[in-house]
Amino acid sequence: MPVPRARQIVLTAPERRRLEKLAYSRTTESGLVVRVRIVLDAARGYSNNQIAVRRGVHLDTVRTWRGRYADHGLRGLGDRPRSGRPPRFTPVQRAEIKALACQLPAETGVPLSRWSSSELAAETINRGVAETISASTVRRILAEDALKPWHYQSWLFIRDPDFAAKAARVLDLYQRIWDGTGLGDDEYVLSSDEKTSIQARCRCHPTLAPGVSRTMRVNHEYDRGGSLAYLAAYDVHHARVLGYCAAKTGIVPFMTLVEKIMTSQPYASAKRVFWVVDNGSSHRGKAAADRLAARFPNAVLVHTPVHASWLNQVEIFFSIVQRKVVSPNDFTSLDQVEDRLTAFERRYNETARPFEWKFTQADLEDLLARIERHEQNEHSQQHTGCDHQPAASPTPA
Template sequence: MPVPRARQIALAASERRRLKRLAHYRTAPFQQVVRARLVLDAAHGYSNARIAVRRHVHLDTVRTWRGRYADQGLEGLKDRPRPGRPPRLTPLQQATVKALACQLPAETGVPLARWSSSDLATEAITRGHRPGDLGLERPTDPGRRHSQAVAAPVFIRDPDFQTKAARILDLYQRAWNGRPLGDEEYVISSDEKTSIQARCRCHPTLPPGAARMMRLNHEYDRGGSLAYLAAYDVHRATVFGHCAAKTGIVPFMTLVEKVMTSEPYTSAKRVYWVVDNGSSHRGKAAVDRLARDFPNAVMVHTPVHASWLNQVEIFFSIVQRKVVTPNDFTSLDQVEDRLTTFERRYNETARPFKWKFTPADLKDLLARIERHEQKEHHSQQPTGYDHQPAALQPAA
């Protein structure tokens, strides 16, 4: 089938000025900018194939917009009416969302470092708008979508890895030593997020604006650092936090006391504390110390190098993305206030994480690791041929 010849484009001076203005307009829709540049290239005498290479578009795209401009002029570069639901947003509603998105969350009293669509929807609801009216997705718990992505450790050093890991996975499924947990038994996942710095930027952070992303100055003064200790109720999705100058036994036990002296944990039959092997809660001494201070508490350690089994790490990832990044705080007091306020905000809407890694998945994982190690072991065995240099071989 013959390829149609390229349509000739001849521009008047006024048309060229309008197209050049559109081609370099920072706030114009990107599609309009690309189309204007295609037409200018065509008027310059470039072929369709060369324009496609220059502008990184498909050849058919060049043919389409070149032909439409040749037939209709500037009107041909506009989108044609399409079937489907008409726009639901009024200009006032659009302005409402844009004005909110172009402010730093802290300026509106929201304990976040930056906005997401769900955060904007939540704030819109608090201001009396419905998220559907504003074209935003319905707000959900920020951790709901973050079921733990599991990756095998490089080396399994813990000889009791399977036993320890299976015990924690059973707790997540509300079971302990082969029996289901009762209504008065709870599972707490706990750890520390260390070295959260207060970086005071030398120039104020600029909120998003027209054709501009949030701008953060790379120069800053250090205002110190603190540790954020958190205990997460796995099945009730409740977070208890505590800030301290550094980690250690005393800050950890302060967090434990904060949880265990509140209901329903004070009167609970059992409270299982899932922790890693950090120095604040390592070994039998930590187990005995917890049991001595709170007889209804049971400490359960993850295997060595298996903090990915600890669900509180998911919460810490949310804190890192929503609260700490980008890091722009004038003091450690501001860091602590932001963490504390976000914790209250999170507890108002949080739901349990969708933890999908089960004991059956653990067995499959360990079986794959074992097969891989066996394959590596066999590949390193001698083949039966003597590869010693001739000078080292015994005489016949």
Template sequence: MPAAAARPISPTTAERRGLKKMAYGHKTEHRLRVRAQVVLRAARGHSNARIARETGLHLDTVRTWRGRFAHGGLPALADRKRSGRPARFTPVQVAETKALACQLPAETGVPLARWSCPELAAELTARGITDTVSASTVRRWLREDALKPWQYRSWIFIRDPDFRTRAQRVLDLYTRTFEGAPLGEDEYVLSSDEKTSVQARCRCHPTLAPGQARAMRVNHEYGRGGALAYLAAYDVHRARVFGRCEPKTGTVPFMALVAQVMATEPYASAKRVFWIVDNGSSHRGKKAIDRLTKAFPNAVMVHTPVHASWTNQIEIFFSIVQRKVVRPNDFTDLNQVRDRLRKDFQSQPLSLATPKRVGGAFAVPRCASTPTASRSI
């Protein structure tokens, strides 16, 4: 029988432009490139046999793509949808996997703190929910609903029944208001606390300075040189810091810090100086308030809510000290720690972020230090 005549190819201008881009594009897949070259040669009037010789393809392959383009145009050169391999796991098994991932392991009798994909896969097999399943398959199922049971975040539960009242008093002081009345020019707000257990760790090998394409290198092993406490008071509105080092925390070291600040101007002659403190043992309760007022009649102690020292702005300063002054910890002895912590932060103003009220709740930004503050640290 005579061979069937080749299908005539007459692409439009737009189709010819698309074929050339597909045939000679640098990012085109190889299979699409070959198919486009077959059609372009057919558009020039070449026979299927000649195209097969020039491209090295089988004659049936050339005939197939020539016919596909003649019937469906440029989109017909793409792969047709395939059914793929039959699903191995049912939707019910996938749902049971996600339900198990949303439970704490201890609640299901598994002695783990949190799930990981390999452990979930092993548990699914042990319970008979699925046959053998890989950890990557479990991970793909969990990714569909953005489930990550191996991650966790800590949070603080508000325990103080008077949280809103106490927090409002502290935040009002940050905005220069107390009991509904604005503060005067001769009234000041100080945020104070202690940073305990600042250690002197002497590294067994010297710390290496950073270099090109190399980070600073700090030896893991160290010798303990003792620890001290760093007490600080931060003037919220004047951006000044007063600090001192003590062997340990307590009532006497805290009152020494208060005396250090209150002996200087403008606090010595101020009408009122508000001291914002948390509920630590050094300044807790009514006794601490009476003790401060007796020593300095113009001093007013204001406590943050219980278990909410994050409303105290001095914590932001301590985080800066930890990140920029103490860490990485490499000190020969406690004297070197004291010398670094005693740097005069009052020589440069330090600006911290003021807590804001957001949606009826109180939020304290982690840090909003200015470039000037960075230089002072």
């Protein structure tokens, strides 16, 4: 039986340079590098057996890629289209798996709060949708529609009938506008609230500082040393925080904070000082606004809508306090907690810049329009699979 002769490979100078660049590139796919080097060896006159030994591949592999380059050039070194393995699950089965994922487990009689991929795989088999299926396959099927039933997000509907008007007033103040008129240099906007129940957790063993290949270590056991509240007002446009600690919250502690700030400059001589607050019991309703105005005529209390503390910028400052001062909470006493908060307030005021508040009136209008569309479609879309799920949180929770 005649032995097939090796195909002759003759390279031009540009072809050789291009192949050599691919052969020694660090970003070229490894499989393509082997094929290119086979072609280069063939062009240098090596036999197929020699190339197979040099490159550590089978003789048939050398023949294949040598022949493909001879017939098609560099294009011949690429992979040919493949049909792939036929799908194991029909479109109907895939749709049933997705529909199951879009139901709450409790509604299907399964005592779970939410699905996992393994639980969905087991339920798919129990229902006879498929004889066998793995959790990873379920994940791939759900990924086609970006379904992740093991995740959840909390949300709430707007309950304040004057939400739009109240939110617009707060957003206007952040833009230095009140009743359509710009604020003067002697007018200020303060965002105020209370951070409650800051505990003094006295650890039973000292906290260990971080070291090489070791994070900071905090003992899990602790004795309770009591708790306090941190009341603060944040000057929105000047990035200045003024606060103090109290044993508890209430009307008296809040008015103490107001007294402390409104009797100091520049607020004492300001034309107007707007106090943005939420609807907590310390400053709720018209009575709180009247009480503030009676004590300080240049103070104006402005309420955020109900369940919309996220519009209050001081909450951003409190999140910074939680990350940088309170956590992981290792204090010997409440006095140490208070001292740490007071020192951090001074430190923050030395370098703070106003927050880059990006939620505007246009964003508010988009939010309200999205909620209105959701309410209109809520009843018609119930019990129709995933379509009954809200597309996005109506309001941040």
